[in-house]
Amino acid sequence: MDQEQTQTNTPNLESVKDQQLEEFRVDHKGTKLTTNQGVRVTNTDDSLKAGERGPTLMEDFHFREKMTHFDHERIPERVVHARGFGAHGYFQVYEPMTEYTKAKFLQDPSVKTPVFVRFSTVVGSRGSADTVRDVRGFATKFYTEDGNYDLVANNIPIFFIQDAIKFPDVVHALKPEPHNEIPQASAAHDTFWDFVVSNTETAHMVMWLLSDRAIPRSFRMMEGFGVNTFRFVNEQGKARFVKFHWKPLLGVHSLTWDEAQKLAGKDPDFHRRDLWEAINKGEYPQFELGVQLLEEEEEFNFDFDILDPTKFWPEEVVPVKKIGKMTLNRNQDNFFAETEQAAFHPGHVVPGIDFSNDPLLQGRLFSYTDTQLLRLGGPNFHEIPINRPIAPVHNNQRDGFHRMTIDRGAVSYSPNSLRNNAPEPATDQEHGYTHYAEKVEGQKIRKRSESFHDHYSQATLFWNSLSSAEKQHIIKAFHFEVGSVKDKQIKQRVVEMFNNVDGELAVQIAQGVGVNPPKNPGGTGNTQVSPAVSQENTIRSARTRKVAILVANGFHFNDATQVMTALAGQGVHTDIISMNLGMITSAEGEQLEATKSYATSGAIMYDALYIPGGKSCVEKLMRHKEAKDFVSEAFIHAKAIGATNEAVDLLLSPDIQGISTAGTDSQGQVTSDLGIVTIRNTTDLKAFSQEFIQAIAQHRHWLRQNQDGKMSG
Numbered sequence: 089m090d091q092e093q094t095q096t097n098t099p100n101l102e103s104v105k106d107q108q109l110e111e112f113r114v115d116h117k118g119t120k121l122t123t124n125q126g127v128r129v130t131n132t133d134d135s136l137k138a139g140e141r142g143p144t145l146m147e148d149f150h151f152r153e154k155m156t157h158f159d160h161e162r163i164p165e166r167v168v169h170a171r172g173f174g175a176h177g178y179f180q181v182y183e184p185m186t187e188y189t190k191a192k193f194l195q196d197p198s199v200k201t202p203v204f205v206r207f208s209t210v211v212g213s214r215g216s217a218d219t220v221r222d223v224r225g226f227a228t229k230f231y232t233e234d235g236n237y238d239l240v241a242n243n244i245p246i247f248f249i250q251d252a253i254k255f256p257d258v259v260h261a262l263k264p265e266p267h268n269e270i271p272q273a274s275a276a277h278d279t280f281w282d283f284v285v286s287n288t289e290t291a292h293m294v295m296w297l298l299s300d301r302a303i304p305r306s307f308r309m310m311e312g313f314g315v316n317t318f319r320f321v322n323e324q325g326k327a328r329f330v331k332f333h334w335k336p337l338l339g340v341h342s343l344t345w346d347e348a349q350k351l352a353g354k355d356p357d358f359h360r361r362d363l364w365e366a367i368n369k370g371e372y373p374q375f376e377l378g379v380q381l382l383e384e385e386e387e388f389n390f391d392f393d394i395l396d397p398t399k400f401w402p403e404e405v406v407p408v409k410k411i412g413k414m415t416l417n418r419n420q421d422n423f424f425a426e427t428e429q430a431a432f433h434p435g436h437v438v439p440g441i442d443f444s445n446d447p448l449l450q451g452r453l454f455s456y457t458d459t460q461l462l463r464l465g466g467p468n469f470h471e472i473p474i475n476r477p478i479a480p481v482h483n484n485q486r487d488g489f490h491r492m493t494i495d496r497g498a499v500s501y502s503p504n505s506l507r508n509n510a511p512e513p514a515t516d517q518e519h520g521y522t523h524y525a526e527k528v529e530g531q532k533i534r535k536r537s538e539s540f541h542d543h544y545s546q547a548t549l550f551w552n553s554l555s556s557a558e559k560q561h562i563i564k565a566f567h568f569e570v571g572s573v574k575d576k577q578i579k580q581r582v583v584e585m586f587n588n589v590d591g592e593l594a595v596q597i598a599q600g601v602g603v604n605p606p607k608n609p610g611g612t613g614n615t616q617v618s619p620a621v622s623q624e625n626t627i628r629s630a631r632t633r634k635v636a637i638l639v640a641n642g643f644h645f646n647d648a649t650q651v652m653t654a655l656a657g658q659g660v661h662t663d664i665i666s667m668n669l670g671m672i673t674s675a676e677g678e679q680l681e682a683t684k685s686y687a688t689s690g691a692i693m694y695d696a697l698y699i700p701g702g703k704s705c706v707e708k709l710m711r712h713k714e715a716k717d718f719v720s721e722a723f724i725h726a727k728a729i730g731a732t733n734e735a736v737d738l739l740l741s742p743d744i745q746g747i748s749t750a751g752t753d754s755q756g757q758v759t760s761d762l763g764i765v766t767i768r769n770t771t772d773l774k775a776f777s778q779e780f781i782q783a784i785a786q787h788r789h790w791l792r793q794n795q796d797g798k799m800s801g
């Protein structure tokens with residue numbers, strides 16, 4: 089083989105006789121400002137002018153270059169999933185998956201496969217808010233020895249449509265309306281709901297979109313689903329259908345709609361900040377990779393088509409086998425270079441992972457490369473550092489915009505004799521990708537399979553599986569979303585359409601959006617449930633949660649520090665919050681620093697609230713409207729609230745809505761009622777702290793809603 093025919097990004101000095109450019113590189117030591125041509129610059133604050141007050145000269149190459157680069161800094165944003173945030177990490181399989189797949193990264197539990205994950209919203213543009221109601225993207229690039237594998241997933245297990253040809257339609261309907269670009273990052277408008285009522289296959293996905301799933305508490309607390317049906321293929325060529333899942337170790341938790349809306353104003357970066365800070369603190373988010381596997385012979389055993397992307401496989405029917413774990417342990421160095429330039433593609437598969445005939449997946453296989461060609465400016469986007477495989481790349485592709493590789497030699501075709509046919513195709517044994525030899529026959533036809541025609545049964549199943557709080561949230565979401573639609577006919581059609589899912593749901597929607605209740609009795613008669621889809625049944629943990637501690641001068645230092653120490657012991661974070669930033673002096677004379685004020689924070693940014701005792705502190709808080717609003721809001725959002733000693737009186741203040749249950753007479757005994765945890769007349773807060781941590785781990789105490797009907801949910 090011709091030794092000079094190597095493909096590397098930097099010339100290989102060993103393999104060449106003549107000196108290469110690399111050898112001439114100089115190191116000036118230090119970091120002096122230069123132009124892109126390496127010329128050092130003496131002044132970057134003044135342009136070159138003819139006289140101090142004269143016109144700028146065209147020959148100012150530094151000005152021209154600086155400005156031109158700036159003018160070209162933006163690339164087109166992704167048509168969907170424009171707003172995203174990435175992190176690095178690694179994946180390890182629990183045990184060899186040899187029986188099911190030959191994918192190399194799923195064989196050896198000691199191997200750490202590097203990954204890059206990009207979380208995203210779908211509809212909003214790059215500058216929109218993190219907490220909007222939307223599907224979240226959860227795309228993972230595995231840099232495996234056999235090449236890159238991308239699992240391009242969402243946090244909802246199904247999709248809006250069954251055939252990819254309708255993707256431009258659903259996205260056009262969902263995006264801001266084109267005549268006025270309103271509304272941003274929201275489905276609450278006429279064109280989306282017009283699309284929904286005109287395409288009943290959307291019913292199931294809309295139920296999930298209006299559920300708590302679409303307003304996650306954190307990227308760290310959402311599931312991921314590959315949605316489409318793929319195949320696992322083993323060494324022997326045996327294939328099984330597979331669906332992929334990510335299961336967060338912290339459980340699946342959500343914001344309330346009221347919080348989500350307020351956060352969009354107060355901290356539009358809420359989710360990205362949460363991820364960034366967790367990784368910086370060493371609280372590495374972890375997700376288990378799960379697979380649902382079906383034998384080829386089981387393909388027709390279900391009352392839905394396993395190739396229909398608007399259906400999930402209930403976990404109770406097809407169990408999720410957890411096969412490995414991903415840990416995100418490194419923040420990106422540069423948002424643009426990594427998060428923005430990352431190019432994912434469900435067609436980036438490795439030997440052992442193959443496709444099914446799911447018509448949505450088949451269409452996706454075209455769309456992703458096509459979009460990168462435009463967005464990343466040409467066919468060489470795989471050479472951008474974040475997209476480069478760790479596996480070597482050898483082929484005869486050449487040239488194009490932004491080519492980084494310096495290919496050497498004359499031969500760039502295959503087969504060839506001048507380079508001994510290098511690079512030559514690999515065999516199966518050498519991990520060459522062999523497509524699963526599925527037998528395919530049929531007539532060319534533009535038609536939906538009859539087996540895709542049931543649009544409602546699983547939407548009913550989803551509805552049946554939810555707790556009453558989750559159902560209430562969906563009804564309220566309909567009231568907001570459909571209530572924002574102007575066309576009365578569309579609203580009426582929404583009621584009639586969702587009457588097919590559940591009659592009571594339709595009646596409740598109608599009530600809130602000012603149209604008639606459905607004409608006919610509703611529902612599909614499906615009584616199946618899948619407890620796994622309800623967030624009520626998720627993992628609960630106080631770990632990594634954030635607690636606001638409200639103080640004013642005169643607080644009990646002993647109360648505050650005991651509780652803070654107990655919380656820290658369980659991995660719970662605290663912020664001291666007061667009217668003003670700075671040192672706050674306790675009754676004992678010791679000080680704590682308020683790192684947040686009412687102006688720079690809010691109850692919506694925390695998972696729970698604690699108020700230490702101290703007579704004069706509590707008297708001050710009673711006079712602070714902001715403090716009382718803080719408590720009221722934490723209560724309304726069903727969060728854990730702890731108060732010790734005199735602070736119990738603050739909870740009972742008439743200005744604080746709803747709290748009638750705080751332990752008024754508990755002398756030295758902990759009282760815990762629907763997430764309100766209190767104790768009086770004690771200096772020992774061990775039992776209190778334990779109970780409070782339990783209450784934080786619950787995430788929400790929805791039953792308060794039933795008590796006084798005041799909850800906004």
Ligand code: HDD
Nearest residue numbers: 166168169206225226227241242252255315451455456459
């Ligand atoms: Fe898609 C991006 C997930 C259907 C076409 N998609 C994109 C991203 C995720 C998904 C997570 C963001 C990747 C990133 O962070 O860069 N998409 C899905 C899932 C789907 C799905 C789980 C349902 C199974 N998508 C889907 C269809 C089509 C597309 C049916 C078109 C036929 N998706 C795209 C795209 C995007 C994209 C236009 C925009 C930016 C990009 O690809 O890189 O090509």
